[in-house]
Amino acid sequence: MALEPLPHVYPFRFVDRVVEVTGPASGRVRAAVTAGQRCPAYALPGTLCEMLAQAVLLIEGGDADLGRSGFLAGISDFQVDRLPDPGDLLTIDVRLAGRLGAAVKFEGEITDDTGRKVASGALTVRKGTAPPPSPP
């Protein structure tokens, strides 16, 4: 499948292309890790969360408005087994876990080219504008 559009650009783009779509917000995405990307962004587990989110957005068609009309509402059961190394070809499998109104939850797993798990977890996003932060 050809490279899909995504509003994110280097150095904040962490996925490359969709290889399979199995349903709404579900499918498989590939990402190659280069030496230039390895540090410091890939040293942060949050980058792997972002990779899952970008994989879903890429599968959904890379619609810039879609990407900007929602916000991250939760991260759950996220586990990082190892941080990626330069040269890794990562596979990101994502699956729509559930949807209720404006809230959408999806689960994902990132593996390397030997099939070893890199990270896994679930993200919840909510369409609309994020509420203002609560006062301390």
Add this chain to the structure above:
Amino acid sequence: MEQAELKVRVKELIVRQLKLEVAPDSIKDGAPLFGESAEGLGLDSIDALELVLGVEKEFGIKVQDEEVGVKAFASVDALCEFIRSKAA
């Protein structure tokens, strides 16, 4: 399943699924789960989604849309009634 047993399972599900730091038996049967209420849990739409996923997994019940979800998830009593009606 007995009504009392179902309530215990539902309360345990709520606490487990939402990772609440309250005892399951401290949740009142008729208290509103959502919105601002002195005796309610004050859950929000993200919690609602988590609860829907928990009910689907625990009881094998599909919740079709937000309207049904909000009505069925108004309280522990309402949720038990919803589960019983779907299981009947």
